Amino acid sequence: MKPLAALIALLALAIGAAPAAAEQRLAVEAARFTADAFGDVVAWSSYDPVARNYRLRLQRGGVAFDPAVAPSGQPFDLDVGPGPNGAPVVVYSRRGDIFQYDPAAAAEQPLAEVNTQGTELHPSIHRNALAFVRRIGGRPVLYLRAGGDTKRRPRPRFKETLAVEDVELSARGLFVVYRTDVARSFGTRATLYRVDGKRLRHVFAVGSSGANFGRIVSPSVAGRSIYFARTNEGSGQGNRFFRYDLRTKRLVAARGTSRAQSVTWLGDRFLLSRTSSGCAGPPLRDPTATPTCELLLTDPIAFRPASRADVRRTRP
Numbered sequence: 001m002k003p004l005a006a007l008i009a010l011l012a013l014a015i016g017a018a019p020a021a022a023e024q025r026l027a028v029e030a031a032r033f034t035a036d037a038f039g040d041v042v043a044w045s046s047y048d049p050v051a052r053n054y055r056l057r058l059q060r061g062g063v064a065f066d067p068a069v070a071p072s073g074q075p076f077d078l079d080v081g082p083g084p085n086g087a088p089v090v091v092y093s094r095r096g097d098i099f100q101y102d103p104a105a106a107a108e109q110p111l112a113e114v115n116t117q118g119t120e121l122h123p124s125i126h127r128n129a130l131a132f133v134r135r136i137g138g139r140p141v142l143y144l145r146a147g148g149d150t151k152r153r154p155r156p157r158f159k160e161t162l163a164v165e166d167v168e169l170s171a172r173g174l175f176v177v178y179r180t181d182v183a184r185s186f187g188t189r190a191t192l193y194r195v196d197g198k199r200l201r202h203v204f205a206v207g208s209s210g211a212n213f214g215r216i217v218s219p220s221v222a223g224r225s226i227y228f229a230r231t232n233e234g235s236g237q238g239n240r241f242f243r244y245d246l247r248t249k250r251l252v253a254a255r256g257t258s259r260a261q262s263v264t265w266l267g268d269r270f271l272l273s274r275t276s277s278g279c280a281g282p283p284l285r286d287p288t289a290t291p292t293c294e295l296l297l298t299d300p301i302a303f304r305p306a307s308r309a310d311v312r313r314t315r316p
Contacts (some may be wrong), residue, residue, distance in 0.1 A: 013130045023272075027057070027064070027295040031075075034218065034262035035168040035295050038080040039088035040101050044273065044295055045075040050261045057091065060103050067101055070094065081125040081169070091123040091130070098123045098132055114145055131169040131176075140164040142176055142195075153195050156180050162188060169265075170221035174245060175203070177216045182207060190216045192228065194246070203244060204251075206230055214238075218262040225266035231258045240310065241270065243303050251314055252303035268300045295306040 024201040031047035033054075046057040047067070054291040056078070076092040083089035083102070091111070096119040104122045114120060115241060122133040129146040131153075142153040142164055142226065155161050161182035166177040174195040182189050187209030193200040203226065205215035212234035219228040225243050232238045239256040241263065262272040276292045 012113050023299050024297045025294055026059070026297065029269050029295070030295045031272055032261055032275045032293055033075050033295075035079065035217075035219075035264065036080040036262065036269060037266065037271050038082060041080055041090065042271065042295075043076075043078050043089035043090045043092075045072075045078070047075075055103070058090070058101075058103060067106065067108070068104070069099070069101060072273070077121050078122045079167075081308065082127055083125065084128050086127070089125060091125045093121040093123060093132075096120060098130075100125070103275070114143070114150060114183070122164060122167045124167045126169040126171065129169060131167050131174050133164045133167060142167065144169075144174055144195075154198050154200050156191070156193075165190060166216070166218055168219045168221060168226075172221045172226070173222070174204055175219050175226060176200075177219065182209070190214060192216050192219055192226075204228070204230075204242070204313050206232075206238075206313060211235070212264060217260050218264065220264045222267075224264045227263070227270070229256050229260045229263045229270075231256070231260055233258060233310070240306075241301060241303075242310075244314070249314065250304040251311055253306040253310060254301045254303050266297065270298045270301065272296055272298050 002210045004183050029046055030049050033045040034072050035044035040061045041057040044191050045054040049053050053073055054075050055066050056069050056076050058067055073096045077216050078090060078092035079087055080090050087104055092099055097115040098120045099108055100111055103110045119135040120132050124131045131144050133142055135138050140163060143150055144153050156178055161178055161180055163179040165179055168175040177190055177192050179188055187207055189205055189207045191204040191205040194203055206216060208214045212232055217231055218231035219226050224247050227243050230240050237256055239258045241254045241256045243252050259274045259276060261275055264271040274294045
């Protein structure tokens, strides 16, 4: 969710420095994770190699702590956003159910109004509304709960939905990243859409084929723009940070990294979860792995006009 720029100063104080024009490391973890921030709260997953599970890790007002919530066998699929009173809350999925943690009250509660015997994941909160994904018959379906009603949201027409990779609910509306097939046995495409009632409005798309796998990483809304990263595993070409103006539809870009796991815009820079080849994590059980998965603040981002090729990606 969109955070407050004042969070930058709090994070800088937590590591004993003023905001500077250089990236600042906030945490080092032993396995890949995603992170998010809103207000004075940052949340991410911390892997315990002894217990072989993940703990929810929070930083509030510059102070890091582990809240009293049960661990998870998978990284927390989390989002930080404004709750009903505008104060930061954390929502996440664990074992197929969605929970909410209130840092001010130090209390967790399951969101019984959306949890079923099925699998719920990818929650995103904004005030009294919650977006999430539910697996139905093995197929991911996007839902929005608002005003006491839970309704399905649209999916791409004439394409097989392989996955919902990200969900962002904000004051500017609901955004979703769908991965669909391009052609059988040929490739897939990740597309960022803005949900407009029963329609999907195309924002940006990136394809995957052969040895190249393109991703649209964790869109976040601030002001009238949406910020996100594009990564390309394989050729290593085309890794970018983007800002897309929702009113003028203008796209600008900056150099990115293929190692981005999540990005959240913080006023003039990103909160970035970044991995490396040394951060093997639990899937490989690599005893030689070094804890080089990092949570950091990037240096201030200088956007430039996007290339013609990238601008074409904003067209349906």
